[in-house]
Amino acid sequence: xxxxxxxxxxxxxxxxxxxxxxxxxxxxxxxxxxxxxxxxxxxxxxxxxxxxxxxxxxxxxxxxxxxxxxxxxxxxxxxxxxxxxxxxxxxxxxxxxxxxxxxxxxxxxxxxxxxxxxxxxxxxxxxxxxxxxxxxxxxxxxxxxxxxxxxxxxxxxxxxxxxxxxxxxxxxxxxxxxxxxxxxxxxxxxxxxxxxxxxxxxxxxxxxxxxxxxxxxxxxxxxxxxxxxxxxxxxxxxxxxxxxxxxxx
Amino acid sequence: xxxxxxxxxxxxxxxxxxxxxxxxxxxxxxxxxxxxxxxxxxxxxxxxxxxxxxxxxxxxxxxxxxxxxxxxxxxxxxxxxxxxxxxxxxxxxxxxxxxxxxxxxxxxxxxxxxxxxxxxxxxxxxxxxxxxxxxxxxxxxxxxxxxxxxxxxxxxxxxxxxxxxxxxxxxxxxxxxxxxxxxxxxxxxxxxxxxxxxxxxxxxxxxxxxxxxxxxxxxxxxxxxxxxxxxxxxxxxxxxxxxxxxxxxxxxxxxxxxxxxxxxxxxxxxxx
Numbered sequence: 254x255x256x257x258x259x260x261x262x263x264x265x266x267x268x269x270x271x272x273x274x275x276x277x278x279x280x281x282x283x284x285x286x287x288x289x290x291x292x293x294x295x296x297x298x299x300x301x302x303x304x305x306x307x308x309x310x311x312x313x314x315x316x317x318x319x320x321x322x323x324x325x326x327x328x329x330x331x332x333x334x335x336x337x338x339x340x341x342x343x344x345x346x347x348x349x350x351x352x353x354x355x356x357x358x359x360x361x362x363x364x365x366x367x368x369x370x371x372x373x374x375x376x377x378x379x380x381x382x383x384x385x386x387x388x389x390x391x392x393x394x395x396x397x398x399x400x401x402x403x404x405x406x407x408x409x410x411x412x413x414x415x416x417x418x419x420x421x422x423x424x425x426x427x428x429x430x431x432x433x434x435x436x437x438x439x440x441x442x443x444x445x446x447x448x449x450x451x452x453x454x455x456x457x458x459x460x461x462x463x464x465x466x467x468x469x470x471x472x473x474x475x476x477x478x479x480x481x482x483x484x485x486x487x488x489x490x491x492x493x494x495x496x497x498x499x500x501x502x
Numbered sequence: 503x504x505x506x507x508x509x510x511x512x513x514x515x516x517x518x519x520x521x522x523x524x525x526x527x528x529x530x531x532x533x534x535x536x537x538x539x540x541x542x543x544x545x546x547x548x549x550x551x552x553x554x555x556x557x558x559x560x561x562x563x564x565x566x567x568x569x570x571x572x573x574x575x576x577x578x579x580x581x582x583x584x585x586x587x588x589x590x591x592x593x594x595x596x597x598x599x600x601x602x603x604x605x606x607x608x609x610x611x612x613x614x615x616x617x618x619x620x621x622x623x624x625x626x627x628x629x630x631x632x633x634x635x636x637x638x639x640x641x642x643x644x645x646x647x648x649x650x651x652x653x654x655x656x657x658x659x660x661x662x663x664x665x666x667x668x669x670x671x672x673x674x675x676x677x678x679x680x681x682x683x684x685x686x687x688x689x690x691x692x693x694x695x696x697x698x699x700x701x702x703x704x705x706x707x708x709x710x711x712x713x714x715x716x717x718x719x720x721x722x723x724x725x726x727x728x729x730x731x732x733x734x735x736x737x738x739x740x741x742x743x744x745x746x747x748x749x750x751x752x753x754x755x756x757x758x759x760x761x762x763x764x765x766x767x768x769x770x771x772x773x774x
Contacts, residue, residue: 260620261571264603264612271608290714291647291684298610306609337602339565339578340537341609377543400542441545 271299272335303331306341307348310370313418314352314363326352326359342370358427361411362418368403368436369443375401380496392466394501396459396489401438402497404448404456407431412447439496452488465489465501507531507558507592507703510762510769511745518755519549525556528759531592533560533745539589540581550589560593560703560745561586562672565607568627568641569600569614579634586635593703593743595640595672596631598624598660613646616653621662628667640672640702645680645709645718656681657695670702673742675732676709677718679725684715689731693738704744706732706765721750723761733768741769 258266270278274296304327308315315323330351336344349367353360378399410430417424433453436445448456451472458468465485472481492498509530514522521527532553539550539561553559563582567574586594599611614620632639643660653659664671673696682689706729708722724732724746736742744765748758 259571260615260617260623261603263615264571264600267612268603268606268608271610272606294647294712294714294717295608295610295612299608302609336607336609337605339575339607340540342537342541344609372544374541374544374546401544438544441548 267295271296273332300328300331302341303336303344304328307331307345310342310345311348311363311366313366313415314349314359316418317362317414317424318352318356318359322356326355342374357429358409358411358414361405361407361409362415364405364407365411365415365434365436365445368405368434369445372401372403372436372438372443373441375399375438378499381493381498381500383490383493385501386493389501393464394466395462395464396455396492396498397500397502398456398459398492398497399437399499401436401443402456402460403436404453404460405434405436405445407434412445415445435497437497444495449488451484452491455485455488507560507743509743510765511557511560511743512755512758512762513562513745513747513749514553515748515752517752518758519553521755522553522557523549527557527755529557529745529762531558531560531743531745533562533593533747536561536563536582536585536594536596537565540585547588554589558592559589560595560743561589561591562642563594563596564609564611565601566596566627566631567599567601567607568596568624568631569598569612569620570603570627571600571623572603573630574627576634579631583635586637593640593672594635594637595642595703597642597644598663599644611644613644613648613650614659615650616656616659617650618654621659621666624663625666628663628669632667632669638669640670642672642674642705643677643681645674645677645716647684647715647717649685655695657692657697661695661697664697664700669700671697671700672703672705673698673701673735674705674707675735676705676707676724676728679728679731680709680716680718689727690734693731693735698735698739701735701739701742704732704735704742705747706744707747719750720747724764729764729768732765733771736769736772741772744769 266281307327330348334347349360349363352363380399408431410428412434413425433448434445435448436443455468469481469485472485511529511531511533514532514534522532534550539546597611598614600614601612602608678692679689682692706724707720708724709716710719710722746758746762
């Protein structure tokens with residue numbers, strides 16, 4: 254191999270230098286390989302591609318932060334989290350968490366950005382309609398949401414800011430507003446809205462495989478049987494109208 | 503049904519998707535980045551299927567990493583195979599490069615030291631990929647910004663790679679120009695050693711001048727010197743499926759179609 258360095262060792266040195274560039278590492282690569290100043294082109298390509306990927310995956314967070322703050326946040330993330338997936342579209346899973354310490358709104362926007370991107374390419378599934386309810390065995394049936402559904406916990410009103418940033422409109426005042434945003438896909442279009450506490454409980458139980466009857470029983474323990482069934486039925490009706498349910502299993 | 507690639511095409515990029523879906527793009531084929539469509543579902547797959555109804559498709563990958571000392575995961579090859587089965591592309595290609603090692607993936611096309619041990623690794627990886635996909639692939643000559651000591655010329659490496667694996671070449675004429683210029687070699691002389699009989703597709707693209715030489719940026723029109731080199735290639739090979747890659751400063755589709763006309767004219771001149 255070049256300079257009698259086995260390929261695996263040479264490639265490991267090269268990657269170490271991409272991740273943590275400094276003159277000593279560059280010399281360690283360049284000396285056994287006999288390479289010239291063009292080495293720096295690879296360093297630049299590596300970082301530019303990752304910054305652009307983070308921007309493309311988190312466009313509203315980038316818009317909220319502004320160019321300089323976003324690039325600084327991206328650079329910190331790239332230094333701390335070298336990419337490992339074969340697809341660059343998966344890069345930056347921890348980027349929203351990285352932002353949280355300095356800017357909770359940016360962190361929430363990034364988490365929504367990311368969920369919308371994931372929903373955009375999630376597996377296809379035809380939503381069931383209200384007509385399917387007639388054949389459901391309600392003693393055992395469990396609700397299976399669409400594969401595109403994502404639950405995004407947030408600490409701010411980023412769900413109200415996101416559409417304004419997407420449409421380049423006046424952005425509302427940012428405030429603290431803990432909750433969970435539902436993101437899923439209607440046809441090919443990702444949609445989102447904030448979940449209310451009842452449906453959040455129902456979704457969490459459904460995603461864990463719990464039956465509709467068990468969910469009603471849990472809600473009944475909080476109120477009474479009739480009200481629980483009414484509340485659960487109302488939520489289910491809303492989900493069917495919003496094309497959020499894939500099947501009753 | 504798989505279709506043969508012929509004529510003149512463009513890299514299908516997002517700003518022009520509507521034209522391809524409607525069958526309104528003046529091209530004979532399209533090429534897409536495989537990884538952008540190795541997804542579970544949603545609009546990307548639908549867009550590609552709709553374009554596929556109008557044009558033969560070439561799948562061009564960036565992550566196979568045949569030059570890595572580590573073997574690419576079955577998961578990657580399984581996903582690529584699923585896309586190939588779904589799209590039935592005319593061509594499946596990737597690059598002579600590596601992208602990472604030790605769980606790290608740079609998402610850049612990194613340079614392979616052109617040595618005998620590396621050739622063994624590359625050929626094993628190509629054999630494995632072609633076996634997995636049950637079809638021959640094309641591999642693209644890279645742009646290089648460094649030259650390793652004690653290595654063979656790229657054309658020699660590519661010739662042996664083609665001979666051992668039965669793969670074809672995706673000849674990127676701009677990459678030859680960029681690499682030859684960066685290494686102080688004659689790009690026309692570079693052609694002399696290449697296995698031109700194995701070329702199944704040609705790429706053209708623009709480059710830019712950086713601090714340390716030319717850089718393959720795909721963000722500008724094809725350079726006149728690259729057009730001259732392309733004319734020399736097809737003078738030697740005859741007309742081959744040819745396309746322009748444009749990934750930055752993407753102009754209107756009409757402007758790219760006009761640029762592609764230069765390739766058509768060059769091919770006509772050779773035939774005449």
